[in-house]
Amino acid sequence: MDTTRTLFLPPGGSTVAPEVDALFNFLVYVAIAFFVLIMTMVIVFAVRYRRRGPQVLTPGISHNTALEMTWITIPLILVGIVFVWGFRGYLKQSVVPKDALEVRVTGQKWFWSFAYPEGATSINELVVPAGKPIKLLLSSQDVIHSFYVPDFRIKRDALPNRYTITWFEAPRPGNHHLFCAEYCGTKHSAMIGTVRVVSDREYQQWLESTSASGTGMSAVDFGAKLYVSKTCNSCHSNDGRAMNGPTFRNLYGHDVEMTGGGRVIVDENYLRESILDPRAKVVAGYQPIMPTFQGLIKTHEMDALIAYIKSLSPTKEDDGQPAPRP
C-alpha cells in the first residue's frame, strides 16, 4: 500500500497515506490548473491590451452576472468535493480500529517515551509490528508537544491535561522519522525519534529483550546501554565535556558545588535522587531542566545506570587527586 515519492510528498508508510496522498495530488493538479488559467489570462491581457498611445475611452464593461455566477459556482463545487473527501480521510485518521495494539506515548522536554502493553518501555524509539493497527494514547508531562510522523501522514498534539488519540498501521517494516511539531523550547528541533516497524516475530523478540532487560549482561554494560536508550547521553557526556548537564566522567565520589550554595558528595543516593527528582539538588552552573524519570526507570535499571556512572570515575590513584572523605 506504499505510495511512491513525489516532488512534494515523502513515500507513504501507513494505510491512510494513499488516501491523503491522492487528495493532496488532486489539490496540486487543481491548483496548477487554476494558477495556469489565471496567469495565462494575466499575460495574454497584459500583452494584448498594453498601452500603445495616449489615453482614450475604454469599453465600460461593468459586470456580467452569468460570468460572475460561473466563477462562484465552479469553485464552490470543487471545494465541496474537496471538503467531503478531506473529511472522510480525517475520519479514517481519527477512528481507531477495534483490534488496535495500544501504546502510551508521553511527550516531555525533550524526548518521547513509549509504554507498551506488556510492560516494556522505550525512549525516542517506537517499535511496532508491521500490518497491525497501533493506537497511540498521547499525553505530555509539561508543555504541548505534537507527535508527527510525516511518512504516516499523522500528527496529533500531546497535551498536559488530557489524553489525545491517534493511530496508524504501517504495512511494511522500515524506519520512519518522528518529529515534535508543536514548538516546545530549547531542544524542540532535537526532539526527534524513530518509528521502527518490524515483523511480528522481531517485535516479540524485541519486547522480550527489552522487558528482560540486561539478563546476561554485566551491570556496567547494561548501564552503558541504558545511558544511550534512556537518552542520558543527550545532556550528559561520558568524556568530560560539559553539555546541558554535568559530565558523568569523574563525577561519582567527588565533591560538587550546588546551585544556591552547599556541597554534595556524589554517591549512590545522590545519583538516585537526581534521576527521580532532578530539581532537588542541581549542580552549580546548570539550569534545572532535567525531567524526572520517576516511573520510567525500573529498579534494576537504576542499579545498572549507577554502576555505569561509577565506572566512569577512575580510582583516586588514576586521577591523582584523593577522593574527599565524607
Add this chain to the structure above:
Amino acid sequence: MDNQPPVHSYLREPSGLKSWLLTRDHKRIGVLYLIGIMTAFVIGGVLALMIRLELLRPGPTLFTPDTYNKIFTLHGAVMIFLFIIPSIPAALGNFVLPLLIGAKDVAFPRLNLASWYIYVVGTVVALYSIFAGAVDTGWTFYTPYSTQSTTTVTAMTLGAFILGFSSILTGLNFIVTVHKLRAPGMTWFRMPLMVWALYATAVIQILATPVLGITLVLLILERLFGIGIFDPAMGGDPVLYQHFFWFYSHPAVYIMILPGMGIISELISTFSRKTIFGYRFIAFSSVAIALLGFLVWGHHMFVSGQSELASMVFSALTFLVAIPSGIKIFNWLATMYKGQISFTTPMLYALSFLCTFTVGGLTGIFLGTLSVDVHLHDTYFVVAHFHYVMVGGTVMALLGGVHYWWPKMFGRMYSEFWGRIAAIIIFVGFNLTFFPQFVLGSQGMPRRYFDYIPEYHSLHATSTVGSWVMTIGFLIMAAYLIRSFSHGAIPGDNPWGSLSLEWTTTSPPPTENFAVTPQITHGPYDYDQMTAASTLARHGTGAR
C-alpha cells in the same frame, strides 16, 4: 505640468518638528505611521535574514537554539504587531481615506493622533522586551509554554495589548469617517473599492481586537498571579488559550489582507484605464470575507484535540472564504480585459500580487482540507502559505500602494527605471525564498526548528539565497525612494491619469485637502466616459 511643487502643501505648512508631533492632519499622521512601520519592517527584516542564515545548513550555524528561538519569535511579533497590522490601514489608509471620499480629515483628528502615540508607546514596550532579554514563545504565545517561560513574555504581550488599542481606535475613526464625512454625491456605490476594503477592515479591528486584548491580559494575570485559567494543575485548559487567540488572530489575517485587496482594485483599474469589473461583487466580497473570517478560527486547531465535529464545521466554513477571494481575482482579471495596460512600478506590484496571492490562496485550500492539513499542520508548508498571503499579498499591495501614492504624498517622483528593476528583483527573490518551503513542508519539515535532518539541506539553502535576493531589491528601493526627496521629478497633480478623487487636488495636497468641497458626479472608475484631462477641466486643479 509645473516644475515646482505647490507652495501650500501639508508637508510645509505649518513647519517645525512640534507642528508634526502635535499635528491633527490625517496626512501627516499617515506619514508618521509610515515612518513607524518602515522602521519595524527593517527590524523584522534583519531578524528574518538571521533566521535564514541559521538555517543555511543543518546543525548550529551562528546561534544557540535559545537565541534562534528568540529571533524567530521576535521576527513574528515585530512583523505582525508592529508592521503588517498597522501597515496599510494606519499608514496608507490614514493618508488616503479622507482624500478618497472628499473629506477634509477623519472624523476624530485628535483621536487619530492619540492612536499614533498609543502605537508608539506599544512599540516602545515591545522593543523594551527585546532589550530586556527577548521572548522565546513564538508570536502565538501558546500556553502552557508561555506561562512557564522565564523570558520577557509579560512585557511583549503588554506591548501587543497596547498596540491593540491603537488598532481599535483607528478602526472606529474610519467607520465614522466613512459614514459621516463623504462629500456630496459620494454615494456608497461611488466609493472607491479601497474605501470598502478599509471599512470592512475597520469592522474587524473593532470587533476582534478586544478579544486579543482580553486574552493577553488573562495571560499576563496567569503569569503574575497564577489565576489558573490556562493551567491544568488548577483546572484550567491550555487549549482554551488557542481558541481565544485564534478568535482574534484569524480575523486579524483579514485585517492584513483586505486593505491590500483594496489597493489592488485601485491599481488594476487605474493602470488598465478601465472600469472596474463587478464593483458590487468586489465590495460585498470584502464584507463577506470580514464576516466569514470570524467563524473559521478552529482551522488552526485540527490536530489540537478539538472535537472532530468542530473540525468538520470549521473546515466547511474555511472553504467558503475561498469563494469571495476567488471572485476578487477573477474580477480583477476581467478588469484588465480590453483595457489600456501600462507597466508602471505600482502595476508591476499589482501583477506580482495576482501571481503570488493566487498561490497563497490556492495553498490555503490544502490547509483547509482536513486530512491533508493533519499532515501539513505546523510544517514549512504553513510557513510558505502565510508568507505568500502576507508578503506575496499584503506587502506586494503595500509596495504597490506606496509607489502609487508616493507622488501624491511627497510631490516627488522616484526613478521609474529603478522602481521596475527593484519590483522584479523582489518578485524573484520572494519566490526563491518561499516556494522551496512548500516542498520542505510537504516533505515533513516542521516549523520553528533550529536544526533539521540533512535531507532538507538543499531546499533550505535555496530559500536562504532567495532571502538575499529579496534584500537587494529592498535596498535598491530604499535608495531610489530616499533619492527622490531631493532629486525626484515634480510629477504634477495626476501623474497616472487616474479618475479617483485624490488626484483632483494638488500633489502634495494642502492641509485642508481640497480647495473647495468636491461635488461628486461620477464614479472613480468611469474610464468609459471620461479621461483624466476632462475631469481636471471639470474640477479645476485644486488649491493652486
